[in-house]
Amino acid sequence: MIEVTGLTMRYGDALAVDDLTFVVKPGLVTGFLGPNGAGKSTTMRVILGLQAADAGTALVGGRPYGSMREPMREVGALLDAGAVHGGRSAAAHLWCLARSNGIGRARVGHVLDQVGLAEVASRRIAGFSLGMRQRLGIAAALLGDPGVLMFDEPVNGLDPEGIRWIRELMRLLADEGRTVLVSSHLMGEMALTADHVVVIGRGRLIADTTMSELVARF
Numbered sequence: 001m002i003e004v005t006g007l008t009m010r011y012g013d014a015l016a017v018d019d020l021t022f023v024v025k026p027g028l029v030t031g032f033l034g035p036n037g038a039g040k041s042t043t044m045r046v047i048l049g050l051q052a053a054d055a056g057t058a059l060v061g062g063r064p065y066g067s068m069r070e071p072m073r074e075v076g077a078l079l080d081a082g083a084v085h086g087g088r089s090a091a092a093h094l095w096c097l098a099r100s101n102g103i104g105r106a107r108v109g110h111v112l113d114q115v116g117l118a119e120v121a122s123r124r125i126a127g128f129s130l131g132m133r134q135r136l137g138i139a140a141a142l143l144g145d146p147g148v149l150m151f152d153e154p155v156n157g158l159d160p161e162g163i164r165w166i167r168e169l170m171r172l173l174a175d176e177g178r179t180v181l182v183s184s185h186l187m188g189e190m191a192l193t194a195d196h197v198v199v200i201g202r203g204r205l206i207a208d209t210t211m212s213e214l215v216a217r218f
């Protein structure tokens with residue numbers, strides 16, 4: 001479970017997240033919907049402990065990210081797949097992540113299979129397409145077998161087959177009882193993916209409801 005309470009974040013004078021409160025429950029795909037600039041990425045970055053909140057709290061399983069001894073076993077995230085860089089191979093990248101997070105090497109092969117990158121595991125990431133980088137980022141998120149997963153705009157730049165694959169993966173992860181939060185600025189995409197939806201605009205909560213109830217409003 002993810003619990004965001006009274007979260008407020010500023011960049012200088014600009015308010016990016018404004019007193020935001022919501023809960024993300026396990027066993028569902030929860031969409032995080034809002035236009036570009038609404039504050040979705042900032043909220044996810046605070047949940048992941050990458051940015052400090054100006055006010056409020058963001059807890060995963062009742063605790064702040066910073067207090068977890070082995071965070072990748074509790075929460076995995078795909079934030080900016082395009083940012084995965086480097087001359088290393090996909091396997092080496094994941095081995096390194098596993099080693100620095102106390103995760104057994106066997107998980108690397110498992111997640112490479114799970115995301116469909118097993119055959120290109122020894123290739124350099126530098127030559128990967130955006131779709132392959134998305135898959136690699138998802139492999140990193142799954143590496144610690146966490147109960148909570150966050151995906152920031154995971155279908156951006158993907159072809160229809162990749163989009164379908166992501167949708168099926170989210171469903172599978174939720175059906176396994178995990179907590180799944182997936183952001184998008186596309187209402188249509190959310191309608192096909194999410195059970196529940198948290199809608200934000202200008203950093204403020206607009207709706208927190210089932211997907212079918214939201215669709216019925218339009």
Ligand code: ADP
Nearest residue numbers: 011015016034035036037038039040041042043
């Ligand atoms: P979303 O993910 O919904 O597109 P963001 O969280 O990226 O929204 O952005 C929320 C607001 O914060 C936007 O107005 C954006 O321009 C601003 N913002 C995001 N990152 C930064 C940053 N590093 N420095 C300054 N402003 C930022």
Ligand code: ADP
Nearest residue numbers: 048071072073075076077078097100101140141
């Ligand atoms: P180090 O500090 O040794 O470089 P970290 O474990 O702090 O290693 O993080 C290295 C990489 O792992 C970064 O690219 C970061 O974005 C990614 N990362 C950290 N935590 C997570 C997570 N929970 N899910 C997915 N990627 C993560």
